Amino acid sequence: MMGLLNTTFTLGLCRSFTLLINCQRRITMQIVQLSSGYDMPVVGLGTWQAKSEEIENVITTALNTGYRHFDTAFNYNNEEAIGRSLKKWFDQGGNRKDLFITTKLPNFGNRPSDVEKFINLSLQRLGLDYVDLYLVHMPFSFIQDQNSFAPATNTDGTITLDLKSDPVAVWKEMEHQVKKGLTRSIGLSNFNESQIQNIINNSEIKPSNIQVELHAYMQQQSLKQFCQMHEIYITGYSPIGSPAAKQHFQTKYNYTLQTFPDLLGHSVVKKIAKNHNKTTAQILLRHAIQGGITVIPKSSNPDRIKSNIDIFDFTLTNDEMGQLNNLDQGEDGRIFDFLFFNGVANHPHYPFNVQMKKSVIST
Numbered sequence: 558m559m560g561l562l563n564t565t566f567t568l569g570l571c572r573s574f575t576l577l578i579n580c581q582r583r584i585t586m587q588i589v590q591l592s593s594g595y596d597m598p599v600v601g602l603g604t605w606q607a608k609s610e611e612i613e614n615v616i617t618t619a620l621n622t623g624y625r626h627f628d629t630a631f632n633y634n635n636e637e638a639i640g641r642s643l644k645k646w647f648d649q650g651g652n653r654k655d656l657f658i659t660t661k662l663p664n665f666g667n668r669p670s671d672v673e674k675f676i677n678l679s680l681q682r683l684g685l686d687y688v689d690l691y692l693v694h695m696p697f698s699f700i701q702d703q704n705s706f707a708p709a710t711n712t713d714g715t716i717t718l719d720l721k722s723d724p725v726a727v728w729k730e731m732e733h734q735v736k737k738g739l740t741r742s743i744g745l746s747n748f749n750e751s752q753i754q755n756i757i758n759n760s761e762i763k764p765s766n767i768q769v770e771l772h773a774y775m776q777q778q779s780l781k782q783f784c785q786m787h788e789i790y791i792t793g794y795s796p797i798g799s800p801a802a803k804q805h806f807q808t809k810y811n812y813t814l815q816t817f818p819d820l821l822g823h824s825v826v827k828k829i830a831k832n833h834n835k836t837t838a839q840i841l842l843r844h845a846i847q848g849g850i851t852v853i854p855k856s857s858n859p860d861r862i863k864s865n866i867d868i869f870d871f872t873l874t875n876d877e878m879g880q881l882n883n884l885d886q887g888e889d890g891r892i893f894d895f896l897f898f899n900g901v902a903n904h905p906h907y908p909f910n911v912q913m914k915k916s917v918i919s920t
């Protein structure tokens with residue numbers, strides 16, 4: 558049984574509340590109010606690469622540990638398993654209104670005629686009537702393979718790009734989904750500033766959230782200022798540096814970055830962790846939320862799930878924040894350039910200004 562004990566205002570627009578779990582354990586969580594008017598917990602559970610055989614237990618552990626915010630995507634192929642865990646939780650008295658569920662329009666469904674089809678498929682898989690946040694996963698579009706939920710490929714191995722899809726027309730359909738009640742808020746992911754501006758200029762409902770890669774090596778300073786101006790909350794993905802992505806890129810795409818970050822082992826992060834008797838992951842997550850970002854660390858390990866949300870009982874000093882801010886490498890810190898989608902850089906809506914120099918596709 559869960560109960561909301563109290564709510565207090567702490568960090569400006571950020572509020573904190575205490576959850577009582579199983580009538581005994583108290584968990585503190587902070588929430589922010591999106592421009593849509595809905596609340597979003599500042600820590601959510603990421604689920605990319607959470608294996609389908611483990612995801613039901615993972616979600617149950619997370620719910621029992623105080624997570625109320627879950628991030629998935631049509632592409633992660635785990636919405637059905639997440640839906641099964643949520644159903645169990647509802648059957649035991651859990652309240653839908655206490656949850657914040659995000660999912661995303663896939664890159665191969667990134668055209669106006671497919672938006673409603675894909676949000677309905679996600680809702681069906683999740684067993685929900687609405688999601689809290691629906692994001693356009695990527696600004697570029699691929700043609701869908703005729704026989705599967707995957708991008709089509711050309712005979713030379715490159716992905717078949719959809720050069721006709723118009724992000725503004727897709728956004729209009731996203732707005733329709735809000736009006737139909739299928740999602741409460743809408744937003745973008747992996748769009749750059751001028752692409753977001755283009756959506757804002759042509760929108761009736763502004764994006765209330767943008768999900769981008771954000772961690773100590775890539776702190777998105779310019780985007781932060783831009784989003785503050787436009788009242789868009791940033792959710793940082795790969796907030797602890799996505800340690801498993803390296804192997805995934807190699808295995809699935811035969812693709813690698815020339816250097817892969819090891820944020821969890823960084824000496825500055827380790828020293829600050831020792832000062833607070835916290836793990837390096839907790840320091841990285843605290844750094845992001847103290848900087849006004851919501852985070853969605855992924856873990857399938859019960860102890861790490863629990864510790865990743867246990868970051869509300871300490872504060873980093875200004876000096877420590879400064880030391881962590883100094884780790885920023887800007888664009889050079891990027892892990893997810895998406896160049897593993899062979900040929901994507903030729904898409905007119907490819908968002909990043911990166912050269913192949915960082916990335917090597919082995920043949």
Ligand SMILES: NC(=O)c1ccc[n+]([C@@H]2O[C@H](COP(=O)([O-])OP(=O)(O)OC[C@H]3O[C@@H](n4cnc5c(N)ncnc54)[C@H](OP(=O)(O)O)[C@@H]3O)[C@@H](O)[C@H]2O)c1
Pocket residue numbers: 602603604605606628629694746747768769793794795796797798799800801802821836838839853854855856857858861862864865893
């Ligand atoms: N919008 C997008 O395009 C996009 C792209 C990437 C990711 N995302 C979202 O963002 C979420 C998070 O990003 P991510 O999965 O790339 O990276 P991440 O959360 O930075 O890192 C997850 C990895 O770190 C390990 N880990 C978690 N907590 C740990 C801890 N306390 N100590 C040591 N290792 C720990 C996990 O392994 P264990 O599971 O074994 O703990 C997992 O391998 C994703 O799951 C997904 O929901 C979105």
